[in-house]
Structure formats: C-alpha cells, structure tokens
Amino acid sequence: MNTGNGSPSPRSTVRCRPWPREGEIDVLRTADSEARYRRCDRQEHHHHLVCRRCGHTVEVTATTVERWADRTARDHGFAAVSHTVELLGLCGDCGRSRSQE
Numbered sequence: 001m002n003t004g005n006g007s008p009s010p011r012s013t014v015r016c017r018p019w020p021r022e023g024e025i026d027v028l029r030t031a032d033s034e035a036r037y038r039r040c041d042r043q044e045h046h047h048h049l050v051c052r053r054c055g056h057t058v059e060v061t062a063t064t065v066e067r068w069a070d071r072t073a074r075d076h077g078f079a080a081v082s083h084t085v086e087l088l089g090l091c092g093d094c095g096r097s098r099s100q101e
Contacts, residue, residue: 025039025040047084050088051090053098
C-alpha cells in the first residue's frame with residue numbers, strides 16, 4: 001500500500017470472509033517485529049510451536065504453563081493476567097534437512 005507520495009502506508013487492512021470469530025486469528029511477532037497473522041483451529045486458549053526455518057506451526061495446550069503463569073502472577077500481586085507463549089525451533093523436516101547439510 002502506498003500513501004501517494006511514494007512512502008509506504010503505516011497501516012494495512014486485512015479482510016477475511018467470512019469474518020473470523022474471536023480466537024480464530026492469532027498474531028505472531030517475528031524477530032524484526034513484523035506482525036504475521038495465522039488462522040487457529042482451536043478456539044480455546046493454546047500456544048504454538050513454530051519452525052524458525054519454514055514457519056510450520058503446531059497448536060498445543062500446556063497446562064503446566066497455565067499453572068506457572070497463574071502462580072507467578074498471584075505471587076507478585078497481579079490479577080487478570082493473560083499470556084502468549086511461542087516455542088521456536090526446527091520442525092522435523094527442517095531438523096532432518098539441517099543434519100544432512
């Protein structure tokens with residue numbers, strides 16, 4: 001998108017049809033702060049394993065993380081805490097191809 005003077009527009013609009021329900025679209029921030037959006041299959045709270053090489057993503061539930069987040073917030077006097085967990089690594093295919101390099 002362009003502002004008309006040759007510089008990029010600071011905002012972009014993404015249109016999804018049908019419009020996704022809350023929790024279906026998730027945002028991932030890359031190392032250079034770029035926002036990448038993905039559609040989630042799970043509606044309940046979950047986390048992601050993300051391949052650093054190809055971007056393959058797996059949705060996972062982690063009750064241990066939930067308990068840790070709740071306990072840590074409570075221990076420090078926080079309430080109504082939310083969190084996002086992204087585990088970055090190499091998926092099976094990328095890990096195998098890396099070991100063959």
